[in-house]
Amino acid sequence: MSVYLNGQFMPLADAKVSALDRGFVFGDGVYELVPVYSRKPFRLEEHLRRLQGSLDGIRLANPHGIAKWRELIEQLIALQDFDDQSVYLQITRGVAPRDHAFPQGVTPSVFMFAQPLVSATDAQKAAGVCAITAPDIRWGRCDIKAISLLANVLARQQAVEAGCAETVMLRDGFLSEGAASNVFAVKNGVLLAPPPSNLILTGITYDVVLELAAAHGIPYELRAVSEAELRGVDELWMTSSTKEIMPIVTLDGVPVGSGKPGPLARQMDALYQAFKQQVMRA
Numbered sequence: 001m002s003v004y005l006n007g008q009f010m011p012l013a014d015a016k017v018s019a020l021d022r023g024f025v026f027g028d029g030v031y032e033l034v035p036v037y038s039r040k041p042f043r044l045e046e047h048l049r050r051l052q053g054s055l056d057g058i059r060l061a062n063p064h065g066i067a068k069w070r071e072l073i074e075q076l077i078a079l080q081d082f083d084d085q086s087v088y089l090q091i092t093r094g095v096a097p098r099d100h101a102f103p104q105g106v107t108p109s110v111f112m113f114a115q116p117l118v119s120a121t122d123a124q125k126a127a128g129v130c131a132i133t134a135p136d137i138r139w140g141r142c143d144i145k146a147i148s149l150l151a152n153v154l155a156r157q158q159a160v161e162a163g164c165a166e167t168v169m170l171r172d173g174f175l176s177e178g179a180a181s182n183v184f185a186v187k188n189g190v191l192l193a194p195p196p197s198n199l200i201l202t203g204i205t206y207d208v209v210l211e212l213a214a215a216h217g218i219p220y221e222l223r224a225v226s227e228a229e230l231r232g233v234d235e236l237w238m239t240s241s242t243k244e245i246m247p248i249v250t251l252d253g254v255p256v257g258s259g260k261p262g263p264l265a266r267q268m269d270a271l272y273q274a275f276k277q278q279v280m281r282a
Contacts, residue, residue: 092109172198
């Protein structure tokens with residue numbers, strides 16, 4: 001596998017960073033994930049704008065302009081031997097003696113790699129998955145794609161230990177998101193989701209789902225969803241670039257709705273698959 005590190009493409013085994021890199025000692029950095037379909041990065045400019053927002057949020061200058069990022073990402077994609085990819089790029093504040101204050105005159109570290117983008121199978125989506133709930137203990141800037149994801153890691157591990165696919169997080173009695181996904185609910189034919197805010201990290205699939213709903217006359221509301229309301233919905237989904245539209249059929253051991261994937265999940269998945277073929281791979 002070829003990766004990019006600080007100006008050079010190289011085999012993964014040759015990629016080395018200093019133990020004093022602030023990404024290693026503080027988690028002082030941000031990341032972005034770009035889905036690639038048939039070697040075409042999807043909504044790259046949107047991802048790069050989101051990256052800029054994360055960099056602005058931690059007061060770190062962007063080491064590259066949009067044209068340079070596009071060039072590097074396209075080079076990385078071309079070096080891989082698989083067509084559908086997930087391109088991960090990470091920027092840290094760089095190498096400096098360990099001190100909480102920002103170092104002066106330090107060059108940011110830039111790392112990128114690609115791995116195969118493997119989507120959920122039709123059989124997995126037809127069966128659905130189980131999820132658990134847990135308090136959302138993360139900080140107040142979840143909209144920044146910070147590399148310090150320990151709270152998400154702990155939440156996801158809770159799901160793994162419960163034999164489930166995801167942990168649905170609740171903050172102050174309201175739905176926020178999954179440990180590694182966004183969460184949608186359906187009640188009486190209306191799609192419900194928390195609105196974008198500093199307390200969630202809206203993903204690319206979140207955006208696509210809302211666009212498809214608007215384009216096909218599916219009513220939706222972006223608003224706070226209480227825990228009590230969440231536990232009485234007809235359908236519950238987790239969404240991400242890899243899971244796509246994945247129905248959650250049990251929550252904390254209790255069936256969601258009928259306990260099977262619902263009709264709106266099936267409709268949205270069909271719309272999403274058509275969109276992937278006609279737009280993402282275009």
